[in-house]
Structure formats: structure tokens, C-alpha cells
Amino acid sequence: MKRVSLVVMLAIALVMGVTSSAQDRLRVVVTYSILGDLVQNVAGDAADITVLVGADSDTHTYEPSPQDAVRVSEADLIFENGLEFETWFDELYEASGSSAPRVAVSDGIALLAFEGEEHEGEEHEGEEHEGEEHEGEEHDHEHGEFDPHVWHDPNNAIIMVENIRAALAAADPANEATYNANAAAYTEQLVALDAYITEQVARVPAENRILFTSHDTFGYFGARYGFGIDSALESYSTESSDPSAAALAALITEIQEAGVPAIFAENVANSDIMQQIADNAGVVLASTLYTDALGAADSPGATYLAMMRYNVDTIVSALTQ
DSSP states (O other), X not given: OHHHHHHHHHHHHHHHHHXXXXXXXXXXXXXXXXXXXXXXXXXXXXXXXXXXXXXXXXXXXXXXOHHHHHXXXXXXXXXXXXXXXXXXXXXXXXXXXXXXXXXXXXXXXXXXXXXXXXXXXXXXXXXXXXXXXXXXXXXXXXXXXXXXXXXXXXXHHHHHHHHHHHHHHHHOGGGHHHHHHHHHHHHHHHHHHHHHHHHHHTTSOGGGOEEEBSSSOOHHHHHHHTOEEEOTTGGGOSTTOOOOHHHHHHHHHHHHHHTOSEXXXXXXXXXXXXXXXXXXXXXXXXXXXXXXSOOOTTSTTSSHHHHHHHHHHHHHHHHTO
């Protein structure tokens, strides 16, 4: 009888130990899915990670839930992109009463200002926009002075990883060696990714290196790998946007004059209107790119590395036709 009691007590002690260990793990909140994957690769099993804006969801237009406020209030450490990418987060953080340190992983990156043509019904790039909306659009993408989509250059992702590593190590010194090792291993993969993309884009003829996209998100990709970016399609990529005949004709003419064989939609936008534009312009609507969010777990964009490889393979295939 005593032996049975001892076994039971030992089992209870083990369970309590596991529970206590789990409770001692660093609680980390991350604002969006792409950043969540970077944090997960550095943290490994040493931290509990919660991502607020999940796969295939648009961080620009996200509306936080009461449960998000609870998650933020319980966090030991918070990672965000910064650069006004998560325009809703300041209010959420204040409402939660959290005192967790906030880490903007874009710190230290050479930033690009928003530049380019202004299109009818589109936010003017590089300007401040307070409470404005695109015509026929429920939500606008409010941008600050600088382009926040820094992750589309793997070299920027390397800086983000270093910021993540340093913050995790400072918050959880007991696991510093784990964070250092994970960050070093992942950085090697990011260096290899940059080399892969460089090799692949070399196949695209110079005259085809223009990305007509449904959102102004590839500035850093274009700067790194020699692509021009045309976001003329941005205003017409949402469910409710319906371009006028004149606007549609202007878009079609612009695409045809560029001479590109394909245009691109993204995983957080509606592609129906994009297909209409492609059909009228006589070009291909390429397979959807992953831009501001990862794809679902069973998709080719389930991780940052997979997303970037898929995107470049799709771009190269579409523009070398």
C-alpha cells in the first residue's frame, strides 16, 4: 500500500514539476505570422509563443479581440514589426494594461521611403493619411513615412533575427545559449535563401523585371534584386473595389505598355478583379504570392523560408514566359 502511495506521489510530483516548468517558460506575443515564424526559429522550445494575426490574415486591417488584450496582458515580451505596420497595436497594448517590453524588430534596417506614382483612388505614397479610405473600400492601408514590408529582403530578416535573439537572451538569460545557437543556424539558412533568390532572378530578362502587384509590398525585394515595382493595381484588389471603365482602361494600357507577361495578386487580397484586369490586358495572372502573411500550414507559404522560395519561383516562372 505504501509502495502504491509512493508511486502516486512521485507521479504527482512529476506532473507538478512539468506544470511549474511550463509556467516558468517565457511568454512571448508576436503581432503577425511572418514575424511569428522568425521568432519561433530563434526561440525553439524555450518559449511559449502566441501570434495575434494568423496565416492568410491582413495585419493592416486587423481588428483585435478581447482575448488579444488578455494575451498581451500576460506576455513577458512582445515582438512587433514597427514602422506603423500594426497601426492598431498601441491602443491594444494600452488597453491591456501590459508592462511587457515591446521590441520593434525593424530597428537597424536601412529603410525605404514610399515612392512612386499616385493612382486614382489610392493612398498617396509617402504622405500621412488620417481617417481616409480608398473609394469603395472599407479599410485603407495606412502607411507611415517608411515602407514597413522589410522582410521581403532576407538580409533584413537577418537583422530582424538578431534583434529577436538579443531581446530573448536579455529577457531569459538562462536560455541564452539556446537562442544564440538557434539564431546562428537560422541565419545560415537566410544567407542561403538570399543566394538562391539572386540565382533565380538572374533568369528574368531585364525588360520583364517589373512587378505589377495588388499591394505596395515588394519595395525591398525590388531594391535588392533589381525589380521595378508598380502598384497601380493596389486600389482595385479588394472585395468592394469596382474600377470605372476609364480607370480600368488606363490600367490595361499601363500594363500593355510595360510589356510584362504577368501581373500578381497576394494572399491577403481578393483576386477576382485582378483576373478581370489580366484578361483584358492579355497577360497572365500569376499564382498568388504570399506578402503580408504566411499561408496555412498545408500551403507552400507555411514558413518564411518556404514563402520566399515560393514567391521567387512564381515570379521567375511568370516573367520568363
